[in-house]
Each structure stands twice: as structure tokens, then as C-alpha cells.
Amino acid sequence: MRKTLLRMTLRQLQVFRAVCEHGSYSRAADEMALTQPAVSLQIRQLEELVGQPLFEYVGKKLYLTEAAEALRRASSDIFGRLESLDMQLSDLQGSLQGQLNLCVESSAKYFVPHLFADFRRHYPEVSLNLTVVNHALVVRRLTLSRDDLMIMSQVPQDMALDFMPFLDNPIVAVAPPDHPLCEAGDLHLQDLTAYPLLIRESGSGTRRACEEYCHQKRAHFPHTLEIGSLESQREAVLAGLGIALLPRHAVRLELQHGLLRELPVAELPLQRSWCVVNIRGRRLSPVAQAFVDFIRTERAHIVKLAERFQAASAGSGNNLAGSA
Template identity: 75%
Template sequence: MRKSMMRITLRQLQVFRAVCESRSYSRAAEEMALTQPAVSLQIRQLEELIGQPLFEYLGKKLYLTAAAEALQRASTDIFGRLDSLDMQLSDLQGSLQGQLNLAVESSAKYITPHLFAAFKRKHPEVSLELVVVNHAQAVKRLSISRDDLLIMSQVPTDMDLEFLPFLDNPIVAVAPVDHPLCTAPELKLQDLTRYPLLIREPGSGTRKAAEDYLRQKRAHFAQTVQVASLDALRESVAAGLGLALIPRHAVHLELAHGLLHELPVLELPLYRSWCVVHPRGKRLSPVAQAFFAFIREERAQISALAARFDGAPAGRPAAG
């Protein structure tokens, strides 16, 4: 190993990671509570030790060089091992401590805090860093092993992943409470196609699952309206802008309080499974190992917790 590599400091790597994530020297400075010149100096010193440039500007955008991508992977491994060491030392003291870095697809964000709260009751000294992403972002984070674990549906089949399905994710059709279809005792998907369909942004797992299913059932909506988030989608339905296919967990309160209506569509719910995922061969921290084991071993507790979020109308199937 070159002697210059031994002079790289953890602080330099922290600053480097902040620039990688924000793609901005100024935002990295704000995050690290430093001045922008201080960030520039740390990166310049790091580039001298590496012997290669780490970033380059194309227009006004900051891009990582090949050296930066290699360093980013190495720094993720270094900090992961330090976190693991910290947790192992805590474990030797008799309690599990540390932070779980967890990314979740957006439609899982409603149930995940309650899932972690149940885990934390067993391990009170564990903390959580939760990042909410869409499906495309989740796949990208998996490709660089960005998080300890990730909760998603539709696990990619072209990646070498370890995953554990643990909960149904029922996708249902919802409408504003005064919609003409709300009085129907039962419906088919084709009955919905006369009305606008509200859909998520490209990259959304819910959108992909719904589009694939509608294509399979030959249900073509002449008019679709794209909405940028689940929260906005929910509000847009309530405002009467259209119908939506949406995870029942995301609208359980609105359904329970009569703010939205679940349509009795014979071909629905569409079930997908939530899975906890990590790259195969990834060295999991003690906290991540414990959380994975909790998901595997506490199925009854998780099912009971999920029942509070189901919101299934009488006579309709609940999530299993």
C-alpha cells in the first residue's frame, strides 16, 4: 500500500461522503457545519493523497470520477466496519447498541416506524436512520450497498440479493366518497377505465405493479394524471381528480374515517409482498442482523401490527 494512503483521515472521508451524497460543495459544507473553503481544502488534500481527481464539473453539475466511485465504495466499507465494531463492543457490555440505517420504498413508510418501534422495545438502545425512496432509487441504493437493509416489494431478479418476504402489500382501488362508482355492489377493472386514473411518478414500485397488472387484465385507461408522491396522490383522489390504485396501508386512516372509499373491484386487491433485502454476502452489522432476525421470527407480532393498517371493508379480504 502506498504510504500516502495511510495519511487519509476519517474526517476527510466524512467530508468526501457528504459531497458524494449532496453533489455540492456548499450543501456538504452546510451538512458538516464547515465553510465551503474548508470542504474544498479537505477534498483537495484527499485528491493529493489519492493521486487522482475525485470530482469534475460538466456544466453546473458535479460528477464523481472513477477514482471517487472506488473511494466511495471503500469508505462505505470502512465506516460500516467501524459501526459494526462499535455495536460488537456494546454487545460485549451486555446490550445491543448502535444505529440501523434503513431505506424503505415510499408506500412502506407508514408501517415501518411501527415495525421499528416493536423492535426497539426489545433493544431500547438502538436508533434508526430512515430514508424514504421510490423503487428505482431503492434499486440504485442496493447496487452500491448504501444501507444496512432495505424494505421493498418487487425485488430485482437480476441482482444477487438476500431477501425475506414478511408482509402482504395489498394494492386497492380508491375513489372520492361522492364518486358514482361508490354505490356499486361490485365492479370489474373495466368499469373503472371510463374515469381518469391518478398514477405515481416513473420509478415508483406501486406504479409499475399497477401498470403491469392493468396490462395483464387488458384494462386501458384513456386518461391518466401523474402525481409526484403518495401523499399528493391520496389528496388528489380526495379532491375528486380521479381514481387511484394505491397500497391500502397508505390510506388506512382515510378509509377508516370515510374520507376515501375502497371500490369493490373483483380483481383486487393486487397483492405484493414487502421484503427486507440486502446484497448477498454483505457483512451485516449486529443491529442489522438483529432486525433481520426480528422480521424472520416475529411474524405473529408483525401480522397483528399490520392488521391495524389494513382498513379492509367488511366482507373484503384483509392482508395476510
């Protein structure tokens, strides 16, 4: 090992990681409560120890060099091991402490805080860093190893991952109460195609699942309107802009209060399972392992939590249960 590498300090690595995260010396300085010249000095000293430049500007944008990418991966390992050590020391003292870094698909964001709150009743000194993104960004973050665990519905088959399904994520068709389809009896997906369909942005797991399912059922929607988030999609349905295929959890309150109606479509709900996911072979922190164990063993608690999100729509009759 190069002796110069042993002279690196954790502070230098913290500053380096902040610059990587923000892509800016000034924003990194704000986060670290330093001046911009102090950040520049730390990076210059780090470059001298590494023996190569770490950043380069193209136009006004800051890019990482190959050396910086390698250092970022190494620094993630270093801080990850230190965090794990802190958790293990806390465990030896008889209490589990630390932070769970959890990344979830946007369709799961309504339920996961309740799941974590139930987990925290067992481990009150654990904190949560929750990141909510769409499916495509969850997959991207998997490749960067930024998070302890992921919660997603469509697990990539071409990646080395361990995953455990734990709860159904039913996708249903919803419309405003005055929509003509609400007066119909039993419906089929094909009956919906005469009306505008509100869809999520490209990269959404819900959109991908619905498109694949509708294609399989030969239900083609000629009129669609792309909406950039679950909340906006829900509001667009309330405004009468169209119908939508949405996770029942995301519209449970609107269904319960009669603001939206779940359409009785024979081919629905489309059942997908939420899964807790981690990179195969990567050692979990004590907190992350405790969370996985909680999900595995406390199914009764999860089912009770899920029942709170069960839609009270007429004729629903579908219950949510943990998937094996």
C-alpha cells in the same frame, strides 16, 4: 500498498464523503461545521495522498473522478467496518447499540415506523435512519450499497440479493363516496376503465405493479392523470379528480372514516408482499442482523401490527398476514 495511503485520516475521509454526498464544497462545509477553505485544504491534501484529482467541474456542477468513485467505495467499507465494530463492542457489553440505515419504498412508509418501534422495544439503544423513495430509487440505492437493508415489494430478479417476504401489501381501488361506482354492486376492473385513473409517477413500484396487472387482465384506462406521490394521489381522489389503485395501508384512515370507499372489484385486491432485502454476500451489521432476525421470528407481533392497518370498509373481509 502505497505508503501515502496510510497517511490518510478519518477526518479527511469524512470531509470527502460529505463533498460526495452534497456535490458541493460549501454545503459540505456547513455539514462538517468547517469553512469552505478548510474543506478545500482537506481535499487537496487527500488528492496529494491519492496521487490523482478527485473532483472536476463541468460548468458549475461538481463531478467525481474515477479515483474518487474508488475512494468513495473504499471509505464506505472503512466506515461500515468501524460502525460494525462499535455495534459488536456494544454487544459484548450486553446491549445492542448503533444505527439501522433503512431504505423503504414509499408504500411501506406508513407501516415501517410502527415495525421499527416494536423492534426498538427489544433494543432501546438502536436508532433509525429512514430513507423513503420510490421503487426505481430503491433499486438504484441497492447498487450504491448506501443502506443496511431495504424494504420493497418487487425484488429485482437480475441482482444478487437475499430477500424475505414478511407482509402482504394489498392494492385496492378507491373512490370518493359520491362516485357513481360506489352505487354499483359487484364490479370488474373493466368497469373502472370508463373513469379517469390517477396514477403514480414513472418509477413507482405501485404504478408498475398495477400497470402489469391491468394489462394482464386486459383492462386499459384511456384517461389517466399522473400524480407525483401517494399523498397527492390520495388527496386527488378526495377532490374527485378520479379513482385510484392504492395500497390499502396508505388510505386506511380515510376508509375507516368514510372519506373514501374501497370499490368491490372482483379482481382486487392485487396482492404484493413487502420484503426485507439485502445484497447477497454482504455482511450485515449486528443491528441489521438483529432486525432481520426480529422480522423472521416475531411474526405474531408483525401480524398484530398489520391488523391496525386493516381497513374497516364495509364488506372488506380481507386480512393481512405475514407471507411465508
